[in-house]
Amino acid sequence: MRRLSISTLMLLAIVFASVTVFAQRAWYRGNVRENIRQLETDTDRFKGSLDRALDHSPLDGTRAEDEINEYVKNFEAATDKLKDRSEDREYSPGLAREVLTRGRVINGFMRSHRLQNEAKVDWSRVRSDLNRLANGYNIRWSW
Numbered sequence: 001m002r003r004l005s006i007s008t009l010m011l012l013a014i015v016f017a018s019v020t021v022f023a024q025r026a027w028y029r030g031n032v033r034e035n036i037r038q039l040e041t042d043t044d045r046f047k048g049s050l051d052r053a054l055d056h057s058p059l060d061g062t063r064a065e066d067e068i069n070e071y072v073k074n075f076e077a078a079t080d081k082l083k084d085r086s087e088d089r090e091y092s093p094g095l096a097r098e099v100l101t102r103g104r105v106i107n108g109f110m111r112s113h114r115l116q117n118e119a120k121v122d123w124s125r126v127r128s129d130l131n132r133l134a135n136g137y138n139i140r141w142s143w
Contacts, residue, residue: 039129053119
């Protein structure tokens with residue numbers, strides 16, 4: 001019986017130590033920094049393809065073109081800010097929500113306008129990155 005108690009106590013100590021170590025990183029899942037780097041790369045690609053697509057669309061030279069370009073620029077800046085603060089437990093979940101919210105607006109634009117396929121494909125990659133970002137920060141998210 002005594003042998004069982006010592007074994008049980010040792011097992012509990014190991015479990016407690018494991019939970020403590022896990023709790024230090026439990027506020028995000030997966031490789032969030034890598035996800036953010038991929039998001040940044042894909043956002044840069046999307047920004048270029050969107051600009052080209054807008055130049056060949058009825059929106060060329062309109063206020064709507066200027067507005068979406070400015071919005072994508074701000075989305076990119078929010079992504080950069082998240083990258084810089086990705087390990088900051090206090091700020092990064094809020095920054096991730098900001099990036100996701102900005103992404104939702106861009107998604108609405110992409111759904112309501114017919115643009116060249118390259119921009120659509122590049123946006124699809126960014127959307128996938130945003131889904132991984134939401135999952136990594138354990139944020140409930142829907143488009």
